[in-house]
Each structure stands twice: as C-alpha cells, then as structure tokens.
Amino acid sequence: MDRPVLARTRAELADLLAPARRQGLEVGFVPTMGALHAGHAGLMRVARDRVGDGPVVVSVFVNPMQFAPGEDLDRYPRTLPDDLEVCAGAGVDIVFAPTVDEVYPGGEPQVTVEPGPLAAVLEGRSRPTHFRGVLVVVAKLFGLVRPDVAVFGQKDFQQLALIRRMAADLCLGVEVVGAETAREPDGLALSSRNRYLDAEQRVEAVTLSRALRAAQEAAAYGVGPALDAARAELRTATIVDVDYLVVTTPELGDLPSDPPPGTEARILIAARVGTTRLIDNLPLLLGTPADHHDS
Numbered sequence: 001m002d003r004p005v006l007a008r009t010r011a012e013l014a015d016l017l018a019p020a021r022r023q024g025l026e027v028g029f030v031p032t033m034g035a036l037h038a039g040h041a042g043l044m045r046v047a048r049d050r051v052g053d054g055p056v057v058v059s060v061f062v063n064p065m066q067f068a069p070g071e072d073l074d075r076y077p078r079t080l081p082d083d084l085e086v087c088a089g090a091g092v093d094i095v096f097a098p099t100v101d102e103v104y105p106g107g108e109p110q111v112t113v114e115p116g117p118l119a120a121v122l123e124g125r126s127r128p129t130h131f132r133g134v135l136v137v138v139a140k141l142f143g144l145v146r147p148d149v150a151v152f153g154q155k156d157f158q159q160l161a162l163i164r165r166m167a168a169d170l171c172l173g174v175e176v177v178g179a180e181t182a183r184e185p186d187g188l189a190l191s192s193r194n195r196y197l198d199a200e201q202r203v204e205a206v207t208l209s210r211a212l213r214a215a216q217e218a219a220a221y222g223v224g225p226a227l228d229a230a231r232a233e234l235r236t237a238t239i240v241d242v243d244y245l246v247v248t249t250p251e252l253g254d255l256p257s258d259p260p261p262g263t264e265a266r267i268l269i270a271a272r273v274g275t276t277r278l279i280d281n282l283p284l285l286l287g288t289p290a291d292h293h294d295s
Contacts, residue, residue: 003084004058004092010144013096017055017145025054029147029174031138034060034097035077035192036086039182043151044090046179050149055093057145064100065108066133077192096145103140112136113170115162118252122244122268123158123279134159135166142167142174150174155181155189157268157281161252181280183209189280196276200239205273207237211245212282215267220287222261223247230267243270243277247284261288 007013020027028047032040040058047056060083067073080097087095112132118124119131142150152160157178164176182190187209188202197205211233218229230245247267248257259265268281 003088004095006084007094007096008098009102010098013057013094013144016094017057020055021146026051026148027054027145028056029141029145029150030056030058030092031141031150031152032058032060032083033062033076033192034083035079035195036060036083037182037190037192039153039155039190041086041090042182043153043179044087044092046177047149047151048091050151050175050177054148056091057094057096057147058087058092059141059145060095060097061103061137061141063103063133063137065104065136066130068127068129071127072193077195096141103137109136109140113139113166116165118158118162118165122246122252123270126243126270131159131162135162138163139166139170139172142172147174149177151177151179153181154178155191155280157266158252187213189278191278193276193278197273201274201276204237204239205278207234207240208269208271208278208280209282212267212269212280215247216282216284219265219267219284222288223258223265223286226267226284226286230269234271239273241272243272245269247286250283259286261286 005016007016028051030043030047044056044058060080062076064073084095113135115131115135124131152163154160160178167174167176186206188206211230214229214233215226219226226247234240234242247265249259250264250266263286265284265286266281267284270279
C-alpha cells in the first residue's frame, strides 16, 4: 500500500501534478476537511474509477470561511496522520494539506462567489454565510488542482447542488460527481461530527435515517403521507430537535417546491442531537393515493 505524497504548498502541488498533465492524464479530486472516514474513502474510490491511471488528489483543509462565529471551527477534528492512512488505503496519490495562509494569502479574498438564492434556504437559513465560504474554497481548490472530475458526497446534498450550479454557471470545466451516502450498519449517515455524540445521542441519531426510510416507503402515496411517516418516526425520539424536514426536486430548484406525482424527489432533514447538528437525505419516487385504490 503506497502512501500518498503530501503537498503543503501550491508550488508543491503543481510540481506533483505536472507529469500527469504532460501525459494528458485525467485528474480526480476529492475536497475534504479531514477527519476522514469510510464515507470519504468511498469518494476516493469513485474518483479512482473515473480517472483510471490519472492521479487522485485529496485536499485536507478546515476552511474557516464556511464557519460562522460560535460554530465548531476550533473543535473540528484535525487528524492528518490518520487521514493519510485512509487515503493510502483508497489509492490516493497526492494529499494537499495547506495552511490557511496558503489558501488565503493576505486574508479573506476580496473577490468571492455569490452563491445565489439556493444558499438562503435549508442549511443557509441557519448558516447564512456558510455556502459562500464553501463555494469560495471549492473554486480556489478547483483552480489549484484543475481536476477533470471532482467527487462530493450526496449527504451534503444542498452543497452538491450548489457546487454543480457553480461549475456550470461559471464554466469551470469540472465534472462534479455525487457519490451515494455511506452509512453505519444501523443506517446512520457517516459524518466526521458523529464522534461528538455520546452513547445515548448515538442511539437517537439513527432516528433521522429511520424517518427518511419511512418516508421512502410511504412516498408511493404522495408527498403528504411521506412527510407524515417521517414525522411519526421522529416523534419516537426524545433528544432530536428537528430544524427542517422537506421534500423537494432533486435539483433543489425554487424551494420550497412540491414535486408532482410520478417524479423523483428528495427528502432532506437537519436536526440537532444534543449539541451536534446532523443532516441526511434520501431519494423518493412519488406516487399518489389514487395509485393505490382498491380494485
């Protein structure tokens, strides 16, 4: 198992990628904030499958621009030695782990990305500056790595939709791939923040994925029954404080939206379990009550 090469600066990264560029190989990229787990490893393997013999780059950077004052920037786990082991196991070639000064020389950039109306809803309602910070750092990393393919997890579904929109609207020339959410055996979506949960909270956190599965099963009867089924499951929890539970189109367009029967949709949830905020989502295939009348 070859260990990936660690690049700390822009210049080191460019030097490491130069041979692949000369050979015309495709570059795959997985941006992360570290504290890597099996879900991240799955993204790396998707990137490897997409670029073949080309290099796979993983960035490990806790981006201060996407944290508001009072959020968990300082306590966000930083585990680079362990992260390198995860990357080695997934066949990553280069890990780019820059300092804040390397990414933001001279402080916060004066020219930034305006994330548009989608950034003001769902996650953006409780974290109004979050997606601006996400899109700025992703745009910068795209510029530094210049990947052909970038892989993101579907767990952060709103983030994925915004990055796809940015890549398309700004003609960034990057194919943005969404990889399926990795889960624990009991269904809990893998997240670097799961380590904040104590034993009781960890048990209750599974209610989020159970609620989404209940909605999936009831979606054949329409949006209302799907949401009712999810809410019924959430009522069984005692320390889960739901921020939002919505059904919308897969592109998250014009939220709140009401996808018509017979179409694909997405159900998204955010909730606080103790002091830890968790998000999850699943696809739905909507029907109508009329589809299920007695013959």
